[in-house]
Amino acid sequence: MRVTKADRKLMRAMNNRQILQLIRQYGPIARPDLAFQTGLGLSTISIIVAELIQAELVREVGEAESTGGRRPSLLDLNPNARYAFAMKVAPDRFWVSLVDLKGKPRATVEVPLIPPVPWDDLAQMAVKQMETLRTKHRVAKRWILGIGVSTSGLIDPHTGVCRSSPLLGWNEVPVRETLERMTRLDVLVENDVNAYAFGMWAQENEGGRRNLICITTGPGVGAGIILEGKLYHGSQGGAGEFGHTTIDLHGPPCKCGRRGCLEVLASDQFLLARATDLAGMGRSARLLGLVKEGQLTPASFYKAAQAGDEVARLIYRELGEHLGCGLVNLINLFNPDKIILGGEGVVAAPFFMDTVRQTVKNYAFPHLADSVEIVVDDGGEEVWLQGAALLVVEQFFQIPAST
Numbered sequence: 001m002r003v004t005k006a007d008r009k010l011m012r013a014m015n016n017r018q019i020l021q022l023i024r025q026y027g028p029i030a031r032p033d034l035a036f037q038t039g040l041g042l043s044t045i046s047i048i049v050a051e052l053i054q055a056e057l058v059r060e061v062g063e064a065e066s067t068g069g070r071r072p073s074l075l076d077l078n079p080n081a082r083y084a085f086a087m088k089v090a091p092d093r094f095w096v097s098l099v100d101l102k103g104k105p106r107a108t109v110e111v112p113l114i115p116p117v118p119w120d121d122l123a124q125m126a127v128k129q130m131e132t133l134r135t136k137h138r139v140a141k142r143w144i145l146g147i148g149v150s151t152s153g154l155i156d157p158h159t160g161v162c163r164s165s166p167l168l169g170w171n172e173v174p175v176r177e178t179l180e181r182m183t184r185l186d187v188l189v190e191n192d193v194n195a196y197a198f199g200m201w202a203q204e205n206e207g208g209r210r211n212l213i214c215i216t217t218g219p220g221v222g223a224g225i226i227l228e229g230k231l232y233h234g235s236q237g238g239a240g241e242f243g244h245t246t247i248d249l250h251g252p253p254c255k256c257g258r259r260g261c262l263e264v265l266a267s268d269q270f271l272l273a274r275a276t277d278l279a280g281m282g283r284s285a286r287l288l289g290l291v292k293e294g295q296l297t298p299a300s301f302y303k304a305a306q307a308g309d310e311v312a313r314l315i316y317r318e319l320g321e322h323l324g325c326g327l328v329n330l331i332n333l334f335n336p337d338k339i340i341l342g343g344e345g346v347v348a349a350p351f352f353m354d355t356v357r358q359t360v361k362n363y364a365f366p367h368l369a370d371s372v373e374i375v376v377d378d379g380g381e382e383v384w385l386q387g388a389a390l391l392v393v394e395q396f397f398q399i400p401a402s403t
């Protein structure tokens with residue numbers, strides 16, 4: 001078979017990315033180690049490394065221990081060589097972040113909104129913030145790889161259209177198309193829990209974990225599923241509608257039109273409805289007081305539990321049992337290495353995690369339950385934004401399949 005000029009170009013591009021990936025993963029690393037890892041000759045490695053240094057993607061950061069003879073210099077990724085923007089949208093605010101190649105945010109701005117804000121206006125505001133960040137931090141436009149957007153709702157990952165988000169009041173919003181038109185940058189749109197899971201996976205990846213599930217609880221319940229190191233979308237982007245898996249066929253109605261969804265039984269909605277019921281039966285004077293004053297909110301409910309209200313604590317344990325039941329199903333289906341619980345609801349994790357763990361122990365398949373690590377992440381917005389930006393960064397590091 002004849003090797004064409006195009007074949008050679010592709011091979012060169014593939015080697016270039018492979019070496020960049022190795023430096024990203026194992027740096028600081030010396031040229032001979034790259035040759036050993038790839039099976040390429042040292043002279044080829046040196047040529048490619050020179051190109052990467054020329055493009056400012058890689059830099060020399062010191063010298064390795066000598067194994068006799070001259071000490072080889074060490075190479076590492078230059079995190080400031082390229083950047084991506086991240087954008088996260090909530091009903092009453094949005095965030096924009098400038099993130100480097102290692103996923104570290106250089107700067108983040110949070111902009112409050114008075115809803116409803118039409119998508120076009122919101123996009124314009126976000127693009128303006130991106131421009132301000134870029135100029136303030138003196139990043140040339142050609143160093144920006146693209147924009148990663150995370151929003152709630154059902155997203156078509158191929159078209160970047162938000163098919164529907166009840167939380168944002170969006171239907172068929174062309175997120176990618178609008179931002180690409182405004183910025184001429186590549187745009188990737190992802191469901192927010194998926195972006196969160198991807199950000200978490202990037203942090204966890206050093207442990208070599210392949211299967212990770214992130215679950216969020218709070219105003220709603222969601223799941224982002226990473227299988228074999230890749231976000232799992234399902235055939236229409238709807239995988240991870242974990243909140244609408246059925247826990248109780250005869251349970252309370254859900255806004256999706258069905259009954260007994262996990263979301264009605266393990267979100268803020270459950271806490272408030274159950275508190276109102278039990279307070280009405282005279283079980284807790286404190287909760288009844290909150291109901292009567294119209295002051296029953298997830299925050300005041302949490303305070304009641306903190307102050308020792310036994311009924312509030314009982315309700316958290318009930319929520320833990322429902323959430324645990326959801327976890328049992330995920331564990332039996334996917335056999336993950338790790339499950340991370342995040343979202344606003346985890347402030348109250350000390351009140352429900354024991355029950356979650358006990359439910360998993362009692363109901364999941366024993367071998368699967370023993371091997372999964374379940375942890376709580378009570379960090380802030382950062383990882384949600386990092387995840388969105390890293391989706392763009394990841395694409396940059398992909399080994400090309402064609403020129």
Ligand SMILES: [Zn+2]
Nearest residue numbers: 244254256261
């Ligand atoms: Zn539902």
